[in-house]
Amino acid sequence: MSDAAQNIVETDDLEQADQRPARKAKPGELEEGAPWNTIEEAFLKRRSIRKFKKKQVPAHLIRRVLEIGRFAPSQGNCQPWKFVVVRDRQMITEMEDFCAGMCKKISVPLDYTLHKKGTFARWRSETFLKLFAKWRPNTMHPIPFGAVSLIAQDRFKVFHHAPTIIIPLMDTRGIGHPQVDLGIVGTNLVMAAHSLGLGTCWVGLSSFLNDSPEWRERLGVEEPYELLEAISVGYVLGKPMENTVARETHETLWIEDGKKELFY
């Protein structure tokens, strides 16, 4: 008998299959309102962690996380990334100090909240900020602006005293949009770390390091690589990942059967 013949199932068997008692639903067959599965729950309960324990994460766990990152999808399978792992406390502190120094330099001319309303200094800062925002509008959003001013006042640290920093470097020669591929590989890293019980946080302000020749050399960032973001990794303090959070619903345009519907 050939292999193909073995795979043929008789019609009677299929009819019987329909009458069997309820079995566990396969993914894709779930009814509306079914409980979250393990992976969905992991995505819902992941938090950005900004308070870490001092204890260092074992090296094999970080290697395991990087191994999952390696299998992220990328455009044309170009895999435009390279990882830098920093586990040296002294160096992390120096990186924090450097970024805090840059935040201070930026906030001196730009942070108008330091000056009283109606003064000349206030007017000058506001005008300067508006000019700066024309050049780089995304970085001047009020939220990162607030973070920069908090860091400048030493009210928090850029890398949140994490014991390990993973920096995915982007290969600028990547196909299409390598920034997106870097985001995907980062998500793989973050979710893998979350599944191991580690806390992570994306650190966008680490891009100051990319503009400094000294730090480019120390972190091995050379042409054609670029440092866009870093991910702090460490053991979580407290239990922030037990519950889910509320998030805004986003407008979705649903196009089906020639009709367009909006829902939230």
Added chain:
Amino acid sequence: MALLTKKEMKHIPIVDNEEEAQFGRVVIDLDNCNGCKMCTIICPTNVLELYGPKHDKKVRLKEGLAMCLSCDNCHAICEYDAIDIKQTYNFAGRYRQINRGAPVHPRRSY
């Protein structure tokens, strides 16, 4: 027709002007809050503070410029279900939130 006008796209809001910048607001259940301080520790922008007598402390948003991100981490860490976000941040001009609904917890049925 664009969602934001050209004039709006050029307008950069001022953070400490209440008409141009609204930050997140939290709602606190004072019966459930026991002042355990976890939310003030976890808060990324450090906008929560304790107040009240020594053995009956409650949490609240700081007065003045409290730049709450409405990240809801305080709700996630609270073991007593005493805090949740009521309002998310929104700004005037270029950074106005568009095409968004109210904050909702994960839904399984619609």
